[in-house]
Structure formats: C-alpha cells, structure tokens
Amino acid sequence: MDNQLCFAVYNANRLFNKFYQIALAPFHLTYAQYVVLLALWEEDGLMLHALGRRLHLESNTLTPLLKRLETAGWLIRRRSPEDKRQLFVHLTDFGRRKQSEILQAVQNCGRQTDLAEDQYRLYLKKIQDLNAALRKSIADMEAEH
Amino acid sequence: MDNQLCFAVYNANRLFNKFYQIALAPFHLTYAQYVVLLALWEEDGLMLHALGRRLHLESNTLTPLLKRLETAGWLIRRRSPEDKRQLFVHLTDFGRRKQSEILQAVQNCGRQTDLAEDQYRLYLKKIQDLNAALRKSIADMEAEH
DNA sequence: GCTATTTCAATCGCGCACGATTGATTTCGA
DNA sequence: TCGAAATCAATCGTGCGCGATTGAAATAGC
Missing domain, CATH: 1.10.10.10 (Winged helix-like DNA-binding domain superfamily/Winged helix DNA-binding domain)
Structure with a gap:
C-alpha cells in the first residue's frame, strides 16, 4: 500500500x-x-x-x-x-x-x-506530468463510458 | 498559482x-x-x-x-x-x-x-521524499508552538 | 483497593469536494 | 417574436478529514 x-x-x-x-x-x-x-x-x-x-x-x-x-x-x-x-x-x-x-x-x-529551488521545480514538473497523464486516462475512461 | x-x-x-x-x-x-x-x-x-x-x-x-x-x-x-x-x-x-x-x-x-514501471517508481520516490520533508517541516512548526 | 491517569472508539461540528437538481436569465432557432 | 435550448449561480445530499469532546474501559500510583 x-x-x-x-x-x-x-x-x-x-x-x-x-x-x-x-x-x-x-x-x-x-x-x-x-x-x-x-x-x-x-x-x-x-x-x-x-x-x-x-x-x-x-x-x-x-x-x-x-x-x-x-x-x-x-x-x-x-x-x-x-x-x-x-x-x-x-x-x-x-x-x-x-x-x-x-x-x-x-x-x-x-x-x-x-527544498532547494531546482528540486522544487523538479517536483512540480513531475506532478504536473502525472496530472496530465491522469487527465488523459480519465478522459479515455469517460469516453468508453 | x-x-x-x-x-x-x-x-x-x-x-x-x-x-x-x-x-x-x-x-x-x-x-x-x-x-x-x-x-x-x-x-x-x-x-x-x-x-x-x-x-x-x-x-x-x-x-x-x-x-x-x-x-x-x-x-x-x-x-x-x-x-x-x-x-x-x-x-x-x-x-x-x-x-x-x-x-x-x-x-x-x-x-x-x-506510466512506465521505472517512471512510476521515480514519481513515488519523489513524492515520498516530499512527504518526509513536509512531516519534518510540520513537526518544526508545531515545536515552536 | 481506590482513585487518578491513560487509552480507546464514538460522537459532534465544520469545511470542503462533488454529483445532481433547481430556477433565473440569456441566447438561439424557426 | 416566441418558444426551446443553453448557461449561469445556488441549493441539496453524501462522504470524507479533522479538531475537539465524551464516555467507557484499562492501567498506574499511592
């Protein structure tokens, strides 16, 4: 878990x-x-x-x-x-x-x-990428009702 | 924001x-x-x-x-x-x-x-690191009442 | 042994999130 | 122009999270 x-x-x-x-x-x-x-x-x-x-x-x-x-x-x-x-x-x-x-x-x-500035940026980028992937995934799920 | x-x-x-x-x-x-x-x-x-x-x-x-x-x-x-x-x-x-x-x-x-397996692991590690940092930060904040 | 303290789950109140609906207002289409 | 559709904020109901309190039960201290 x-x-x-x-x-x-x-x-x-x-x-x-x-x-x-x-x-x-x-x-x-x-x-x-x-x-x-x-x-x-x-x-x-x-x-x-x-x-x-x-x-x-x-x-x-x-x-x-x-x-x-x-x-x-x-x-x-x-x-x-x-x-x-x-x-x-x-x-x-x-x-x-x-x-x-x-x-x-x-x-x-x-x-x-x-959190160092560059580390903060890296975290941010990673989570934003994750969010984009999730949004895509959710859109697909909703599409195939 | x-x-x-x-x-x-x-x-x-x-x-x-x-x-x-x-x-x-x-x-x-x-x-x-x-x-x-x-x-x-x-x-x-x-x-x-x-x-x-x-x-x-x-x-x-x-x-x-x-x-x-x-x-x-x-x-x-x-x-x-x-x-x-x-x-x-x-x-x-x-x-x-x-x-x-x-x-x-x-x-x-x-x-x-x-999400590729290694990418998933990387995201997980990053967020867990972040959580550790947040826990530390919160503990410090609570300490100085 | 008896009281005070500790340790539990349960309860209460409040503020999000959010699916769903309502009702007012505006826009669209015939 | 007039009725249908679309677009708003508001409302309602439900399920978390969580600070705070309550009350029961167990433990500790004297």
Whole structure:
C-alpha cells in the first residue's frame, strides 16, 4: 500500500493541508480559501465561473466558500449588471492589503522545508506530468463510458 | 498559482479520486474505502487503532467509514473480548473474494496511463521524499508552538 | 483497593469536494 | 417574436478529514 502512488499523493495533500492550516492560522484561513485568494491576487474581479475554471472547481464548492470569505471581509460578491446570471468576485482593500503579509508568513513557515529551488521545480514538473497523464486516462475512461 | 507545488498536489489528489471513482464504480466503493480494503488485504484482523496508524487516520474518520463498509458487507467490526475498548476489523468472505477482481479492474483502467514501471517508481520516490520533508517541516512548526 | 491517569472508539461540528437538481436569465432557432 | 435550448449561480445530499469532546474501559500510583 505504501508503494501506491495514489496513497503517496493522498498523504502529500493532507500534509500540505496541515502545513497551511498552521501557517494560515493567524489569518483564520483554510487552505482552499487561501488558494482562492491566490487566484484573486493574480487577477482580481474574476467571475465565479472563470475562477472555477482556474481552480477546477464549480459553484457547488465555490458559492459557500466565497460567502464565508465575504463574511470575513476578504472579498465582495456582486452580480453583473449586463448578465444577471453571473457573479463578479472582487477583493476588498483588506484582502488586497493582506497579500504580502500572508505570503511572507507562508514563506517563513516553508523555509524549514529547505527544498532547494531546482528540486522544487523538479517536483512540480513531475506532478504536473502525472496530472496530465491522469487527465488523459480519465478522459479515455469517460469516453468508453 | 500554477507554479505552486501544493496546488499541483491538490489537483493530483482530486484527479486520483476521480480516477478511482470511475474505476471503482462497479463495486460502489469510494477511494477512501478502497484504501481501507487495501490495508486489510495486506493484513486482516487489524484493530481500528492499528489501521489508523497505517493510514494516518483516526476514529473520527474511520468509525463512520468502517460502518458503511460493514453495512455493505465488506467487513465485520467486533469488539475485543480482552480489551473492550478496542475494535477488531475483519474482512468478510465477500471482502476477501473480491480482492483480485477489484485490483484487476483498477489495473485495467490504469493501463491507459501507461506510466512506465521505472517512471512510476521515480514519481513515488519523489513524492515520498516530499512527504518526509513536509512531516519534518510540520513537526518544526508545531515545536515552536 | 481506590482513585487518578491513560487509552480507546464514538460522537459532534465544520469545511470542503462533488454529483445532481433547481430556477433565473440569456441566447438561439424557426 | 416566441418558444426551446443553453448557461449561469445556488441549493441539496453524501462522504470524507479533522479538531475537539465524551464516555467507557484499562492501567498506574499511592
């Protein structure tokens, strides 16, 4: 079982969750909420649909998550006037201003992991390759219903 | 954000979940349930506590999961007579007999991914190294409270 | 022997993920 | 133009993960 790639990835994901849980505790953010903020720091004012495309998430996950972030003051949800089906997601001043502090805190926690830059890149590349292979495999499986 | 290792791992985990969801659909098993069965196929009659140590899970997750597996006929939960706090988990005949069929089905789905054996091993090693680094990092973070 | 501590599974509450459905709004097609 | 189809966010239900607590049972310490 410890030779199963899926199990290693499953554990890696849970370890990352724990890592970010500790690192983000001062900000009362979960890992999923942090990822949403990362996306909005890259490009603010995304529509829920566009945000979901980047994170591979849909409204069933994002709607309650965004509502919690809105309640906590990180962002504002606003319906588009042109198309009343769509929802714009805008960072608040607070949400924008906290970016550097949060990234700093995460980096500070990560320093101990002392993954060398090139090693980090290698890991990243390997897992992205794996993801591509998995996406292909899943597409094939769905094709042959 | 796509350069974040955590995000790549997060996506890999969700892709594996989807992969196994499709592969295990004929057996009405979730990925987590499949992992529990994997552990029991390796060693049957484990106590809940021991099972949890292998999977890095505790009773708050395992208790309801095992109850569902018991209801579906895969295993039996039985209290230890010597120590009535503890719970033995035994596969049923059904649970044992299905092993080869399930492993076959999973392997059959995985054939399309055509990850070469040595490449699979490399991925596995890399992620296990990453996990070790994360565990160390988390331990350090918890130490400095 | 009797209490305090430890060790268990079980329970509770919350936040994801996600399949499925709903209902509002927009676009398409005849 | 008008009804059908498509496209949205929202909602619902289920199954994890997991921090925290509970209560039963066993062990340790006096």
